Amino acid sequence: MGKKIWVTDRRTKIIVIITMSLVLMGVLFLKNWRQNVPTINEKWSADTSRAFIDFSKKAQTMWSEGRTLIPKSEAEKICQKSWEGKSFHESFLQCNPDYFSCLLENSNLGEFNGVKIRKSTKKYQMLLSRNPLNSEGGTEYQFNFLVELQGLSVERSLYLLDTCKETYLPQRLYGLNSREQSKVWEWDNFNRHIFIDRHLVNVGEVRRWNELLKKNISIPKKDDFEAATFLNKNQMHDFCFDHGKEVLSAMVYDAAVFHPGDYENPRSPFLNRSRFPWNRSNLQNFIFKKWKSKDSKMTKEECDKVYSKECKAIVPFKHSSTLSNSWIGLFEVMGGSFEYVQNKVDPTKNLILSSKYFSIVSRVHEVGIRGFWSGEHFDFQAFDFGKYKDEIDDQNDIEVGFRCMRRVNE
Amino acid sequence: MNKILSLLFLFLLSFQMTVAKEASSFSDVLFNRIYLASKFVTELTDSLNHSAIVKPPNTWVTLARFEVGDKKYCLTYKVPYDNLGTIELRQSGGACDHFNGVLIHKLTDVQDVMIFFKEVENRHIALGSGDAFTFYLLYEKDKQKMKIAVPLLEIKGAREFKRYGNVARSSFLRGASFRKDPRTIFKDISGKYVDEKSVLCHKVSKGCVDTGPNECDKCPNGWYEVVDYNCKQGGTKFCAPSYCGDKGEPACLRGFEFTGTDRDDLCIADSPAGYCRPGLKTYCDENKILVCL
Known part of the structure; x- marks a missing residue:
């Protein structure tokens, strides 16, 4: 008889604890929900955006200086191969959309805090002053990139103005x-x-x-x-x-x-x-x-x-x-x-x-x-x-x- | 029994940790909503870049308003009084009002809130080194000093109008954009002025008063200026192309300071402020624009 009472007590205790836990979880969930707390997507978006900004700083240097960040890199050699032995000044390579695209395609753009960035296969788009997306008056170029984190990827655009001209x-x-x-x-x-x-x-x-x-x-x-x-x-x-x-x-x-x-x-x-x-x-x-x-x-x-x-x-x-x-x-x-x-x-x-x-x-x-x-x-x-x-x-x-x-x- | 209780305890702990982790990502939420803002406004000019916001106590103040395309976000702060303060991020339909708009996220139990934004790199005792075109939100929570930094990529500053100056406006990353608001309203391309087919984009009137905004950025292929009044903002402007100097068309701009004289009205017959093709002379027409005849 005494043993049975203990069993009942134990069952009651478990039920009480589980109920309390569920209530507590519910309260926390509701509090959580009311505050509109972000899902994993917010962090993913922020991490990939921050990485894309870091990448863009480097890309902008490549664009305006017409070179990769590693001097005399393999990418530079590949992209200048067709002009080998010809006489031109390196200013031609600055803010040059074809050369920049070539550098991007032939460079390892690397990882930025675990975020992989690579050039999209889409060709760049030239935005003349008449293009509705052109906001600066000068010629702008739209380059697209694939930004990947944890197996998920998204396409991001970077618009670069010809500041060299x-x-x-x-x-x-x-x-x-x-x-x-x-x-x-x-x-x-x-x-x-x-x-x-x-x-x-x-x-x-x-x-x-x-x-x-x-x-x-x-x-x-x-x-x-x-x-x-x-x-x-x-x-x-x-x-x-x-x-x-x-x-x-x-x-x-x-x-x-x-x-x-x-x-x-x-x-x-x-x-x-x-x-x-x-x-x-x-x-x-x-x-x-x-x-x-x-x-x-x-x-x-x-x-x-x-x-x-x-x-x-x-x-x-x-x-x-x-x-x-x-x-x-x-x-x-x-x-x-x-x-x-x-x-x-x-x-x-x-x-x-x-x-x-x-x-x-x-x-x-x-x-x-x-x-x-x-x-x-x-x-x-x-x-x-x-x-x-x-x-x-x-x-x-x-x-x-x-x-x-x-x-x-x- | 003990095993069950231990498992429950672990489960609750992990759930609590998840909530804590998510709650700490106010910076992610703020970052995601505002980093592409093309407009940033704050009315806290006294405390911006300077000091903590401490008054009026127990009142909601707007720290800043951000516009991203057609979306508007308000960052508001309930200044501590008896209790610690609260920061809220709300999506608003119009002006910032704590009681309107959709709550996106909030930070509770904060104090010593400061905001920073400068178009140049800056240093401040509370901030340390700050990047240009970056919004900083500093606060104290649980006796810890916290800093949220969000680069505002689409806020543009001034151009460098000087020798060897850069044509791009200053910004977090000069010459680079990450998001575009398409120009939906375009001006037409101008025809000839003499045929009344030129398209006005900026009208300047007597006394150097702008009669309407300067909309020359909406001209699809650039714009040109005519000679009318001697104004700091230049003269009246039309969308390109320019046929200046041709018969019946506005005179080409020559400036006026080179004459070494001063006058308000440059639209007079034989005005030196404009020039025409050989054989034509400058006259002032009924629109008070210097033309060639």
Whole structure:
């Protein structure tokens, strides 16, 4: 009898304990539920997002510097293989969507706190200013990645702006035209923000634009880093317009290339009109010395600054070079191909003449010296070189490049 | 019997630990909701980046409001009085109001709450080193100092308008975006001004008054400016393309400071502030815009 009572007591105890436990669990569950406490998904989402941010910092460095985080990596070798032995500056690799994609595909992107990230097989998307997703005005690119943790993966997008392409024109007083003109045509850009393409538009950029907007422009067999020198004037204007820009004007070109001399004073009453982009003193410049001595012998270093007619026999032309530069970081300003600019002040002067078509002893190698291009084709008849006409001896395969500029809101 | 009780005890302990672990992930919940916010607003300007929020006691104050696309989140704090404080994250339909909106998550029994957000790297005695464009929430719970850091990836600062400046706005990761709000309203592409087909995106009136917002970012292919008044914000603007300098079209912009003179109204015949193609002259039209004829 006594034993039976014990059994009953034990059963009662167990039932009481289980009931109390269930009640306690219920209370905790309800408290939990009321507070809307997250599930494992919140932690998973936060962990993967944090890892994706860490990855993006590295990716952004790769994008803007045009290299992997390990110097001279296998990925860099693979992605540059088709250009081996060719002469181009590494700035071409910066903010370059095709090269960046190649680096991503050939690199081990690694793990970020246990989160695996790899490039999606989807091709990147170029977002021009007209694209509803473009928020910056400049060209943006959408890259997709697969982010994986604990066997679950999700696709994430990273939008990268081409921050390498443009340079800012400081606000100040400027002058148009060369020293030849007796009166300087003055203007200023106070309260206006102008950004200019650093380099001439290259073949890769035209190819991507041509593919995206199905322009059906026949692109000659050239490397992506070469300047696009085969578009007619209307196509150049279309290219810039489709990128939310316009073709660089002669006045902005002069502003960007004439060394201002007194940089600290944007309202300086004296506009510096030195002949060359690099210094105020004309006499010290190697071009001026060659003019005086009529000595057209060029060195490799001089060809880096002005790729004149003589340079072809000395050194291959370096594409996307940063060596022929101006005071605001505009590149490819002297020598090489011709450059078309729009000029509404004097429409008969729309072509920068300093180029590989003239000897270094020609006076065309001076800032502000311009000729005319009809813009329709590249036959010699489409050009007017004025008094420099007899100095040009290669009348075939004339190349004309261009670059764009744009205005930006505060 | 003892085995059963031991198992029950272990089960309860593990359940309690799960709850504790989940409760500690307020930072995950906050992170997930706000890290893609494109707007961050706080009215606690006196205490932001500076001091703990201690008044008004026993009252709900809004620490910050975040907008992510069409979603709005409010981070509110009940300032301690007799009891310790509470921080709540709510999804709101409009303004932040503790009694409205859906409770997402909360932290109880906290005090010494501070918030930090700067567009540059910063140091503070309570924060230590702080990253730019990162929202920091500091609080004390169970006598422990806690810090939640959430980078606000889509908050954009200013551009560097200087030589060699970067065209991208400053942000947590300059030039990079992680989420996009599509621009749903686009302006049309401009036609010729003379045909009355140019598309206005920013109208500036006499006295440099903006008649409407500057919507030139909605122009699909950029914009251009005309000569009208001598204003800090520039002149009236139209969507691209520009036919400036052509007959009947606005004059191209030349600036005005180069003249060394000063005047409010630049729209006068032969105004030096604009230029035309050779053979044309500048005139002021009935819209008070300098045109070429």
